[in-house]
Amino acid sequence: MVQTRSSVKQKGRYGKFGGQYVPETLMTALIELEAAYEEASQDPQFAEQLEYYLQDFVGRETPLYFAERLTEKIGGAKIYLKREDLNHTGAHKINNSIGQALLAIRMGKRKIVAETGAGQHGVATATACALFGLDCIIFMGKEDVRRQELNVFRMELLGAKVVSVEKGSGTLKDAVNDALRYWVTHVEDTHYILGSALGPHPFPRIVRDFQRVIGVETRRQILEKEGRLPDGVVACIGGGSNAIGMFHPFVEDEKVALYGVEAAGNGIETGLHAAAIAGGKEGVLHGAYMYILQDDDGFIQEAHSISAGLDYPAVGPEHCYLHEIGRAIYTSVTDAEALAGLRLLTETEGIIPALESAHAIQYAAELAKQMRADEVIVVCLSGRGDKDVQTVRDALGGGAV
């Protein structure tokens, strides 16, 4: 375990998790970013500007939708869906990309680097760059480039340069490695728009703050619709950006149970999964102390999930902390179960969820079954499933459903 033995103040800690474990070359950029963010977050004009783009460009606020047929089919708690899939570009990622792009412009940086897994963050960032006229380079693992071919084309249409990362497992972890290497090399004029609540301080906080809009809206909407707070809130977790954005405004409401759903891939017991809280150990990766899938020698292991967006071997530091103090419950759903969740929502509600979000749907369905009809749960439907249709078709055997 990491102990604080230094007189130098350790920043960006969530309990023992988080921190700033990066090469010295990046430290000045992180310090500048922190200062710029502090300043921006105090500036009403920045808030106004962000609000404007979230409303008129992204299409917020997103609905909190009562999934009536799903609720009837399950026969338990009422299920509401926070419709982040209805955002422009089809997922919650745009909330953060717009926020960080505005921050980069404030810092005078007009070049952007980002990583992407499923391609949703890459598309969102390429979109923000097109919107503001910024240069954009996106690193994406070669396996993800294959799985998310159309998203690659989308990013290119939006004017971004997409670099396929051939190393390692060719997934999100390797894309982050190369995005960090690129940033170290171009740090003076480039901002790194990290897409999840991960990485060195201040990224986990910045990403959480830009995603908090999900939970803030949800809280207000459920109070309007139900006159009370929900009994449970469910979100999927890769790095954990949609989940922390949803959870954070509810953390102080102790009666609201928080459920984070990791990707169990082929099953935790097979070792082929992406569930870092269920199957990982504490350590340092990509700048932060967190739970990580690793072997006994501290080498990082490859994550496995049908969902490219959850295919990451660690979980953001604030989630690690919420797990440690027992404030949130972390559970997991396998590939096969997520596919069942995807079909369930599609058939009952006419909404094809992203494979990532399908993990949350599936767990919420199981949870609702155990609950009373007068109880309420909210699921973060973090993205739409259009990008996954090919993967789903392959997984279901290729032909007719």
Place this chain on the structure above:
Amino acid sequence: MNQVEKSIRSCIERGDKAFVPYIMAGDGGLDTLRDKVLFLQEKGATAIEIGIPFSDPVADGETIQQAGERALAEGVTLRSVLGKLQSFKEEVKPEMPLLIMSYLNPILAYGVDGFVQSLRDSGISGLIIPDLPLEESGLLQETLAANHIAFIQLVSLTSDQQRMAAITGQSSGFIYAVTVNGITGVRQGFDKALALHLTRLKSISPVPVLAGFGISTPAHVEELSTYTDGVIVGSAIVEAFHTGDTHKISRLIEASKGKETADH
């Protein structure tokens, strides 16, 4: 003064500049480690930096990444490297210190206290952790000092005056001056502002300043030694060992001999 600083200082007193080659432990098999260390010792290395392979080496360029992948494919770990070093430590001269360069996570997995004990058992005199900046260095500061192991800190081109002063104040052994914004690897040339940066750094540092990253030719060695107390050469050494071009290694080391500092 620990052994790392002592060796660099006595090298400078002889009128040479320090030359610290980097090798990737286990590249070509762990059994080649002894031969490489003894070869570099014979050729006149001031100290040797021994890299531990890691799955996610974010500070390294292609050459060292690939060497690390070859070592990982051989099943090399931090533990096996320290065990191997212990097996031939009597053959390494005390005045030619060995340094370990490892990313943080393998050290955390090993356990900090057990790791520092193993460094002692293997006769290691210094430690470099590329992903542990000053803000987080408290993790190892005291225990390394108590065990007389130099904790070598990196200063980058982006470190401002205040950070430079804070880092040099904390460093022992030497200051690792990163000469480029970027990752390890061979480069054509260096930024013009580099000379000024290195001169400034050297003027405030209580410990010797060695330049590293992108130094790949005898001309680079000579050029950067002018402003510093010596150089660290990584990718070019790793590549030369990989291709068997040991003559190139000798020429690089020779370029550091008999050099005076520009401002003397």
